[in-house]
Amino acid sequence: MTFGTRLRLRLVLGVAVLGSIPAAEMAAGQVAVRGKTVYTMAGPAIRDGVVVLQDGKIAAVGPATDVSIPEGMRVLSAEVVTPGLVDAHTTVGLTGIFNQPHDQDQIERSAPIQPELRAIDAYNAHEELIRWVRSFGVTTMHTAHAPGELVSGQTMIVKTAGNTVGEAVLVETAAIAATVSPRAIKRERGKSPGTRGKLMAMIRSDLIKAQEYRQKRGAVKEDKTPDRNLRLDAFVRVLDREIPLMVTANHVQDIDATLRLAREFNIRVWLDGASESYLMMDELKAAGIPVFIHPLMVRAFGEMKNMSFETPAKLKRAGVALALQSGYESYVPKTRVLLFEAAIAAANGLSFEEALGAITRDAARILGVDDRVGSLEVGKDGDVALYDGDPFEYTSHCVGVVIEGQVVHDKPR
């Protein structure tokens, strides 16, 4: 049962107990949002706009002069209203606040290639960091096993609400996470992959194995079909282009290797990190590969040493599809805040609406969940964020967050 259905069921039960009730009471417990400026991300911003949420969905959106708020609805008002934010890539929920072994399920070190690991089996819906990022407007997260092993596991898309992962989940397996970078290379002698060349040989071998497995599984004679193999099953979904391979790569040569891999196996790829992607814009555009750009406040050392605050603007101008992310943090702070990262992009060449798009509509579109989230349009999920000023200004606050029509945060943060 999803977060939304549970809420709707609760409302239906309420009606059943009360019997026939007036419209005003029907509206009770439901929410409308009013903003001096409403960025729907599906058209121009609306001055003095209203978003009416019913049964967890957006029932109406438009100027206050055109859209009336049903009597009895709780009305949240703010200077600025946006769609609930969509984090293109994080590890929150698998990663916990304490940074102790018991709450760090984002990486499994026992083998370099483990696509069978599912994020849904590692997600703690009660994790404190989820509440933290939610209080800054995030309502949808693509959360995953961390970069750090060649193939670290499956990713998933969740809402930042819900008592269990079952209630939170939107897409159970969104992608397979891979790392084509020095992060996945072992420092200990004798361990593989120990070099870039070996790393590519290993993943190519496994994808070829999966091709053969797919062929044999499809064989006519059932007694000739190989036993199920969870690991190869996962890769087959990538080969079938059902799900993409999300590849973390930063240096030019690693981005280039990723493009080679995409061509050789004709697979879908989401490029993650991409600190030197400003040197590969034409290639990325030609390959049609979208980019989840690293958090802009990432520390500028190691493979991030040549990161640039202007990468989002450069990629945007070049016509590369992009989204922003909070990423993975191994120390302090334990997660970054998506809103703050987009702010740096907005201050360094992206327009306000382009930066907002990179954490709402565009992220949802790349993730394939734009039928549900990422913009304020009738029929989409009632996920809304409210602010007391320019959301990107350091001194503004996120003052309200609504997920599927339910207010989950209503204090200035």
Added chain:
Amino acid sequence: MGIQRIVIGLAIALTSGACRAQDNHFAFVGARIIPIVGDEIERGVLVVEDGKIAAVGREGGVSIPAGAKRVDVSDHVIMPGLVDTHSHIGGIGGADGSAPIQPDVRIYDSINVLHSGFRRAVAGGLTTLNIMPGSGHLLSGQTVYVKLRGGKTIEELSIRGEDGEPLGGIKMANGTNSQRAKPFPGTRGKSAALVREKYVKAQEYREKIARAEDDPEKMPPRDLGLEALIEVLEGKRIVHHHTHRHDDIMTVLRLAKEFGFRVVLHHVSEAWKVADEIAAAGVASSVILVDSPGGKLEAVNLIHKTGRVLEQAGAKVAFHTDDWITDSRLFLRMAALGVRAGMSRAGALTALTLAGAEMLGLEERVGSLEVGKDADFVILSGDPFSVYTKVLETWVEGQRVFDRDDPQDHLHAVGGYGAGDDLAPYLCCFDDGGNQ
């Protein structure tokens, strides 16, 4: 004096063929000036001469000397250069793994002044820094106070006292970072005991020296570590103390009282729980704000209101980058986050400048735009607390050390190919892969 200077200037101009007088004599006109001491000036004038602030005031209220090069900075903002009480830039290495307390180690001996971190720091508007060893020891060595002047050696950057010696403090830590396998302590009680034992030794060493009355026969053998601790006991060297949890903070206050050392509390994630006690002790706090709590047990209760709570309790507050923990280019942002959580605007601006200067004992020289102080300042494109504001120029002692219009400086300000280098940070806990 003024005439004398003009005469000298003319003489140089005549001999060199260039107007050299203007190289060290400027009048910045038209900017909103935030002097820190005194009210903000809507359209102000800042006169700089020979590396010092010669005048500051309202346009029309300050005469612009004839020899000064007039620089129109209308629509911009000028504030003092930022003071960072806690930085780790320079590819540094302090104490090693041989012992938990190593006061003999000087960070001075390990700094790569050509490290890209220094370029990022001036791009962020920083001018005065306390560069420190890490927090993986109870005492990880002597820190150094530097000015971000141009230069390629630490000798050129270090700030010196009246005796010509480089100034610095001492770095200490408690809580979880310094609790490790032997020979490091395993508990908080043991941590404090080891520190007390060492300071008692320093007290005894000082007494032996006093009793010797300069008689070389009676002098104890030299001990570099204890010599540094005597400077701490005598208040010549400030203790910069990493401490997060409320009980760890109280432990620092207790030790400072027992041994009478001058201490600045650094990080203080849980200062909001013991703000009244900190204020009552008259101890200053240098706060770090990061984007989320956690990452280690002692930072789980880190929140953005720390600056506000300390300010309201009447305690002195500065901010620091802890670079690499936060990027020096975004130092203004940290104070803005303080304002976001309720800190006063004036308090947050002071926390970036004069309060930090006081915590380094440098408030006579830097931290505010006052006549006679070092001409360390930044020119901003707008309000210091706006995300859209850029640091346009950074000046140290009357010399421009960062110019956003310069292509190389711009590269370091925004990043890009060639902006970084391969030096890994000297800190305990990073792993750019998975688990720490």
